[in-house]
Amino acid sequence: KNEVEQSPQNLTAQEGEFITINCSYSVGISALHWLQQHPGGGIVSLFMLSSGKKKHGRLIATINIQEKHSSLHITASHPRDSAVYICAVMAFGNEKLTFGTGTRLTIIP
């Protein structure tokens, strides 16, 4: 079992829909990252969080440390949101990231 599990693996939605991507992990962590990777493009860090909730524009990330679970939400989704979204965790006492396998999101106009 991977230390970091994401669901769904693939998600297709209509423009304007509310999107939720989930991440569960099995180790104690000091921080969780949400990353975005566009096709053929580099990786951009969206959020880094260790508790609670963060919001940036139409993106919201939440984390529940007790349940070892995080969600990434996109409101009013747009085709330009189409990308792979990757969850990564930094375990306690460890400076390196362990990654989920990613969620491929496609927003149809």
Place this chain on the structure above:
Amino acid sequence: GAGVSQSPSNKVTEKGKDVELRCDPISGHTALYWYRQSLGQGLEFLIYFQGNSAPDKSGLPSDRFSAERTGGSVSTLTIQRTQQEDSAVYLCASSFVAGVTYEQYFGPGTRLTVT
């Protein structure tokens, strides 16, 4: 300002040859990370450097892989006697300091193809 840069952007090499991949981190960032993304696979950690401390090499898949960081800035990842399974995108990231509170900034990656 300038982000993390990597070179070359693409590298095709024959099995058995050695390759060197270069990473230029953001100026002032003391932590530098190397990751690998194989086709259809997720990202995996290879090695990270923090300042002058000994690097964490725990993710290197074999002794054919090595990395160095000169002068606390530029880093080179070397793969000796390349194998087809080494084909992947190699990503470099840097952060102000290694640790919880600092975001990692990723370079565009080097796509390595071993024929």
